[in-house]
Amino acid sequence: MNKMKINIGPQHPSTHGVLQIITELDGENIVNCETEIGYLHRGMEKLAENRTYLQYLPMVDRVDYLGGFFNSFAFCDAVENLSQTEVPQRAKYIRVLMMELNRIASHLLWLGTYLLELGAISPYFYAFREREMILRFFEKLTGQRLMYNYFKFGGVRKDIEFTEDIEEILKVLPEKLKDYERIIADNPVFLERTKDMGIITEEAALNYSITGPNLRATGIKYDTRKESDYYKDIDFNVITAEKSDALNRYLVRTGEIKESMKIISQCLDWLKTDTSDCISSKINEINLKLPEGEYISKTEAPRGLTLCCLVSDGSEKPYRVKWRTGSFYAVQILPELLKGHTVPDIMAIYGSLDVILPEVDR
Amino acid sequence: MSISEILQNKFVNTKIIEEKGKIFVENNTKEILTHIKTDLGFDMLLSLYATDYRDYIELNYYLYSSVKQEYLTITTHVTSNTDSVTDVFKSAYFDECEIYDMFGVNFTGNNNLKRLLMPADWKGHPLLKNYEYEKEAVYE
Numbered sequence: 001m002n003k004m005k006i007n008i009g010p011q012h013p014s015t016h017g018v019l020q021i022i023t024e025l026d027g028e029n030i031v032n033c034e035t036e037i038g039y040l041h042r043g044m045e046k047l048a049e050n051r052t053y054l055q056y057l058p059m060v061d062r063v064d065y066l067g068g069f070f071n072s073f074a075f076c077d078a079v080e081n082l083s084q085t086e087v088p089q090r091a092k093y094i095r096v097l098m099m100e101l102n103r104i105a106s107h108l109l110w111l112g113t114y115l116l117e118l119g120a121i122s123p124y125f126y127a128f129r130e131r132e133m134i135l136r137f138f139e140k141l142t143g144q145r146l147m148y149n150y151f152k153f154g155g156v157r158k159d160i161e162f163t164e165d166i167e168e169i170l171k172v173l174p175e176k177l178k179d180y181e182r183i184i185a186d187n188p189v190f191l192e193r194t195k196d197m198g199i200i201t202e203e204a205a206l207n208y209s210i211t212g213p214n215l216r217a218t219g220i221k222y223d224t225r226k227e228s229d230y231y232k233d234i235d236f237n238v239i240t241a242e243k244s245d246a247l248n249r250y251l252v253r254t255g256e257i258k259e260s261m262k263i264i265s266q267c268l269d270w271l272k273t274d275t276s277d278c279i280s281s282k283i284n285e286i287n288l289k290l291p292e293g294e295y296i297s298k299t300e301a302p303r304g305l306t307l308c309c310l311v312s313d314g315s316e317k318p319y320r321v322k323w324r325t326g327s328f329y330a331v332q333i334l335p336e337l338l339k340g341h342t343v344p345d346i347m348a349i350y351g352s353l354d355v356i357l358p359e360v361d362r
Numbered sequence: 363m364s365i366s367e368i369l370q371n372k373f374v375n376t377k378i379i380e381e382k383g384k385i386f387v388e389n390n391t392k393e394i395l396t397h398i399k400t401d402l403g404f405d406m407l408l409s410l411y412a413t414d415y416r417d418y419i420e421l422n423y424y425l426y427s428s429v430k431q432e433y434l435t436i437t438t439h440v441t442s443n444t445d446s447v448t449d450v451f452k453s454a455y456f457d458e459c460e461i462y463d464m465f466g467v468n469f470t471g472n473n474n475l476k477r478l479l480m481p482a483d484w485k486g487h488p489l490l491k492n493y494e495y496e497k498e499a500v501y502e
Contacts, residue, residue: 038479045464046488206405206428209453220428227431294382296424296435307424311413320489324409324424332456361479 003031006343010039014117014347017357019331021338021346028342033335040361048321053079053153053288056318061147063323064359066109069095069102070301072151074308075321077297079153082290082312088278090271091155092230097267098138098150100260101166104173105134106302107253114250114351115184118193123183130169130176137165153288155280163268170265177257185251194246198337198349205244208333212304212326213252214353217244224300236263246352253354289316303327303354325359365402365434372397384422384435391438392445392471395423398436399450403429407447410457412465414491419465423447446472464489 008021015021018039024032044063048056060075061068073095080087087095112127135145141160142150150157184190200210202218215222216239223238225231239255241248290312299306304326311320330353337349366380369387377388387394398404404425413420418439425434438444446469447454458469459478466487469475477484486493 038477038481041479043488207452209406209408209451211408222426222428305408307409309409309411309422309424320413322409322411322413324411328456329453332453 002026008346010036014113014351015357016113016355017360019355019357019360021334021350023338023343023346025343030338030341030343030346033338035331035334037331037357037360040358042358042362044323044362045321048318050317052286052316053290053318054285056321057152058147058149061149062358063362064301064303064306064325064327064356065146066106066356067102067301067303068146068148069099069151070299070306071308071323072148073099074297074299074301074306075310076151076153077299078295078308078310079288079290081295081297082293082310083153083283083288085154085283086281087155088276088281090159090274090276091279093267093270093274094156094160094279095151096230096234097160097166097264097271098148098156100263100267101134101137101169103260103302104257105131105138107257108134110253110302110354111180111184111250114354115190117347117351118190120184120187120190123180126176126180126183130173133165133169133172137169140165152280153285154283155278157280159277159279160271163272166264166268170261170268173257173261177254180254185254191247193345193348194250194352197246197345198341198352200244200333200337204333204336208336209329210304210326210333211329212300212302212354213239213249213256214244214304214326214330217241217248217252219243224298224305227298228300231263234263234266246348249352249354287316289314301326303356303359304330323362325362327353327355327357327359330355331360365398368402369394369397384437386437386439388438391421391423391436392447392450395436395447396450398425398434403427404432404434405429407451407453407457408433410447410454410461412461412467412489414465414489416491419467421461421467440467442466443468443470445470448472463487466490 004025006023010018010020020036022034023030060071063071108127108131112124115123139145142148205215205218219240221238236259239252292314294311296309307324309322313319366385370378376390379386404427406426408426409424421438423436458472461467462475463477
């Protein structure tokens with residue numbers, strides 16, 4: 001039997017970053033495969049040790065550039081818990097609102113690029129059109145489209161004074177989602193390419209520590225938002241499916257977009273009735289010194305569970321920061337999923353995991 | 363009975379202390395984690411991370427139980443060598459490679475330990491507290 005080795009990447013347009021997949025082929029079938037990461041390593045954890053907390057805060061958006069708010073939140077939450085700072089209720093709702101908008105933007109980008117990888121070009125433009133509405137709003141409020149630096153220790157930097165943009169998004173998006181369903185989920189070619197592709201069993205998902213939509217598609221209802229203090233008065237469902245194949249992962253993500261819209265409208269209603277204008281508690285950001293201790297903050301990011309483990313030794317710089325992200329573990333399960341499939345399925349399976357490489361390498 | 367007491371009854375010869383929300387175990391981590399996974403139902407190793415305290419390196423195993431919806435941290439102190447837990451949790455492979463890469467801890471039983479994030483010919487282990495960039499990081 002003649003086996004052939006083929007390198008896919010590191011520079012491949014479908015990998016969303018720089019990932020090398022070394023495949024061993026028998027004809028067109030994948031016999032073995034290995035992943036090589038580290039091309040986007042920026043030393044996020046080492047950089048933290050040489051900076052004060054305030055100096056490090058703008059950098060954490062870059063851990064996952066499609067979910068900047070989630071990383072900011074993870075770090076701020078860890079700092080607030082260590083310093084025992086109270087976050088005002090209004091800031092909490094603003095944070096939840098921004099994170100859920102960010103989740104929709106992130107899932108929409110995934111949807112567009114995934115369909116592009118499967119060969120459908122027009123859904124890419126549709127998804128980006130809707131994502132653009134959200135990014136415009138972010139730009140108007142924070143001044144940035146991707147790296148926001150909007151959360152601060154103890155609250156947020158600016159109050160939301162205009163809600164028309166969000167209401168517009170909430171009005172337009174449900175109709176567009178119906179369009180997507182007509183274009184995508186009813187399309188026999190899409191179904192053929194995603195059904196029973198890259199099945200993650202429940203056991204494998206737990207063993208490989210898969211989180212986020214990839215895990216929930218197996219039927220395990222693990223969503224840290226349900227444990228969080230921030231979401232305790234908000235009514236939403238955790239979307240699950242029976243089997244984690246590429247199609248169900250798509251369905252879980254689109255379902256999550258709808259749930260996020262539910263959360264956003266509840267937050268908006270609350271923010272409108274609320275009369276307080278306190279968006280941040282008083283905290284000395286510049287000379288911030290945390291008491292000795294360790295805290296792990298849990299955030300349900302679009303690509304799985306994000307943990308920020310913060311260790312403080314009492315000085316003005318963090319002693320150790322560790323980022324745990326969902327994609328790091330999703331890359332690890334890839335060889336297992338690809339075995340037995342053919343070369344054209346590589347991107348159909350890899351894309352369905354929604355991996356973002358900056359988050360893997362940090 | 364708390365988890366640390368259950369573990370202490372099972373592993374009589376190992377020093378097990380519960381402090382600051384973590385369970386410290388002196389050695390035998392692999393056997394203890396196997397027991398925790400199979401008998402106590404903590405089926406996910408969410409994260410394995412290290413911290414350098416100059417005299418020793420602290421390893422933290424952050425576990426989650428999908429059945430009981432509980433979290434648990436097992437912590438241990440190592441200097442340069444410890445047992446690999448990749449047979450118990452497959453997700454530990456990347457974590458162990460990263461800790462080897464960044465802290466220089468060798469995991470016995472992990473057959474494919476490699477530099478995960480740094481270039482393969484990098485000298486030194488960057489996240490150690492005594493690491494000096496100018497001295498040690500030289501490309502060959």
